[in-house]
Amino acid sequence: MHQRVLDLLDADAIARDTLAFVQVPSETGAEGPGGEHFAALCERAGLEVDVDRFIADRPNVYARLPGIEPGRPLLLNGHVDTIPRGDSDPPALRDGWVVGRGAEDMKGGLVAMVHAATALRRAGVRLSSDLWLTGVVGHETPVGKKEGPKRLVERIRAGDIPAAAVIIAEGPHAIWTAGLGAAMFRITLSSARGIVHTLHVPYADNPARWAGAILAEFAEWEARFEAEAAHPLCGRQRVDIGLVAGGDYPNRLPTPLTLRGTRRWRHGLTADDIEAELRDICRRIEERSGLEATFSLDAPHEPFETPGDHPLVRALEAAATTATGAPLPRIGLALVTDANIYGNDASLPVVCCGPEYATAHSDHERVSVERLHRTAGLYALAAMEFCGVDE
């Protein structure tokens, strides 16, 4: 049965469908045509399709390959929006690659999902429980506010879309089971003196001097994180600074002065702990400097982790071994994905497993047809393993 499903996967058809999907513009905020295109692909595959127009012209799509009992439904997921096309290579099919914005991130993976479901249907596989294919909007920040993933979580929690586990078609061709928590933060230091000549302000009261104190404290945090036990898959937690901004002239007081960066935190901590940490450093700086120190933590994502012995992980491992003869590695990354949302807000076991993660967001985005073909096989067999098959 497994071989019959794999034999029904057609690499050329996957390549053609991915190219056609990449040719449909679907930049975040205007991704409607991408959602409609994905819905049409699912309909062509003979699935029951629900187009959720919860925002005008930006639909989520949920397509169901019905199983024969409630059992243990599996949800495959991807986002239909892309970052702006910008100067990216124009869509093309070249030397075994589909080229263009969205090819790898993540239209190729969505097409692989559809071909997996098509192969299961054509092979006459009767899954014991439902297989859902879901395409969501609003993933790519800063335009996207995770509207689509959050809406899907609502539908899952309402029981409209029963799901026992999620596979996201994102990331390297590996079983990505864990991620750190992450959020961007901002600390702003302001002097009540306003923007005046620096001659009138002692250096000890200069916001830049206290920005230095914060950066020095971050160096201490980093030394502490370095000394902690690292997560075996995701590595250690960290604090990074990407932007220090303030001042407009060499002898004018730099107020306000802003530090912005990323905080990635380990399992066991929550965004509340990170907020408390920032509140604490701001309070101490205020006490010592007489400045006002405020902070914000933007779009926090809590850590996620699916245990290595979970049936979802086992299903993907077995599928990889059956499809290619070789197991897939289990990995963790310190990157934020929608797994952080489905894992925490919907309390579902979730794993990311994409065709590849090498060119996403670059101007030379592309995805290998051979890899898409393999990924479609992996999804089909994983669905059989996880949902069960009525022989």
Ligand SMILES: [Zn+2]
């Ligand atoms: Zn992306």
